[in-house]
Amino acid sequence: MEDKKIRYRKVYRKLTIKTSDGSTVSGKVNIGMHERASDLFTKSDAKFIVMSDVELRESTGKVFFVNKDHIVWAEPDPEDYS
Numbered sequence: 001m002e003d004k005k006i007r008y009r010k011v012y013r014k015l016t017i018k019t020s021d022g023s024t025v026s027g028k029v030n031i032g033m034h035e036r037a038s039d040l041f042t043k044s045d046a047k048f049i050v051m052s053d054v055e056l057r058e059s060t061g062k063v064f065f066v067n068k069d070h071i072v073w074a075e076p077d078p079e080d081y082s
Helices: none
Strands: 012-019 024-030 048-056 059-067 071-076
Touching (some): 012 048, 024 059
Antiparallel strands (some): 012 024
16 A cells, blocks of 8 residues: 655635625635635635634734635735736
8 A cells, every 4th residue: 555645735825705794804824735715615625714814803813713604705815816
């Protein structure tokens, strides 16, 4: 049996999301081996996305686990793709 090496890398993208309760959350997501931030929603079976360096109301620098079922929209930072 051949050993498989799992590759993991950190590639962060800025993302702003709106949740079903009306909150707008900005932070960074690790897209890892994916090509784009949208792949976290379309090519991943994970129920949650992890956001770091989150800005929400008066809080900054927090880590959030956000249930994808409660995300209304997501917008990547255009500077990440220029």
